[in-house]
Amino acid sequence: MTYPDIRELVPHSGPMVLLDRVVAADEENLSAEVTIRASSMFCDGTGVAAWVGVEYMAQAIAAHAGYLALQRGDAVKVGFLLGARRYHASTALFALGSVLVVRITRVLQGENGLAAFECSIHDNSQNTGASLAHATITVFQPDNVAEFIQEM
Template sequence: MSLPDIRTLVPHSGQMVLLDRVVSADTDDLCAEVRIHAGSMLANEGGVGAWVGIEYMAQAIAAHAGWLAMQRGDEVKVGFLLGSRKYEAKVAQFALGEVLHVHVHRVLQAENGLGAFECRIDVVDGASAAATATVTVFQPHNVNQFLKDGNVG
């Protein structure tokens, strides 16, 4: 199966797309890849702070939602990161030259758009579970109506 370009799956543009590609995807799971380099968004002289891992996870969740939308023939929609529980990083930063695999697994998806994902970041050829979290998200059926009046319907 050919996987789409990550930029077609997330509602971000330009440098705000922090992930490089989709490695695998199915109904409940997605794995995305990001290469840490000097030009990476939010990079410092040694790499990218591990705190950015939560955004890598959120974008992988967005890519999963985008992939599912494409499978149904729907458009990719905006979603919202509501929060995370137990974000733990075993490293202070993701070092320059490292390749990360960001794994997201959907554990809850309600009809109203509320979802929860178990997330993990592995360093390829390095630390397994370098960062983990449970991330909650919300994707309203009509984002414009939701932003206008808070109606989730």
């Protein structure tokens, strides 16, 4: 199956879109791919620090929300990362040349826009699928972002 360009799904622009493409998506799950290149945001020449994995996960969640919005014929909306619980990385660095697969699964969705996702990052460089990081990510997507920000 062909999925929309990641830039159509994630409400970021330019180099802040960190993921390369969606490789699978459905109502509850999404898998996205990112290749660590010398030109990748946050790359220090040898790779990207593993703490950036939280943002990879958050962008995969945003891509999932964007995918679902487009499926319904709605516009892609901004959401907010509220927190990451139990983020654990088995490596300090995602090495240059690595091909990572970021997998997210929605485990909770409230009618108020709050949601929680189980997330993981796997090394697909050698087709080993080794787990490199995992976390539970909590997000919030208000119905009206401008109104929400103004109320804050």
